[in-house]
Amino acid sequence: MAYWLMKSEPDVYGIDHLAAEPDGVEHWDGIRNYQVRNMFRDQFRIGDQAFFYHSNTKVPGIVGVMEVVSEAYPDHTAFEPGKYYDPKSDPDNPRWLMVDVRYLRHTRRVITLAELKADPALSDMALVRRGNRLSVMPVTNDQWAHILEMEKRDAE
DNA sequence: GCCAACGTTGGC
């Protein structure tokens, strides 16, 4: 089983939105980055778990845990008029993929980006490396376990 | 195939 971190802006779609979905399930659409698409296609598996990360907000950080509940499949929002429309993608040859995720829980507190950055054990994490803008990224087993331990502590 | 211009992400 693999671990991931997936970013979303809470004003657009936050952990509370996911928690409120029927069965806590929603598709993770709107990914328009080839690296992420390839991760969805080649590495995401049912049963993987992911941190839900709030970006572009006052206190960015990890706010919840979810699980992957589908294989990658075509992102239909690319076919429809709207924010995510991409004329170069069509149902016969879909360019973009998405996966379904299911809400598991809120973390007991926000594990802030500042904490993650300050922790030497996480210095290799993609999230804290300078300039990294991927909205979906892998988390190693060690990093995952370490962050769950951080969650148990009170914020510094 | 290079690379400048442009658009987006996302922390601050």
Next chain:
DNA sequence: GCCAACGTTGGC
């Protein structure tokens, strides 16, 4: 709101 860092686009 600013702007650094990056990915993508398109002219050549």
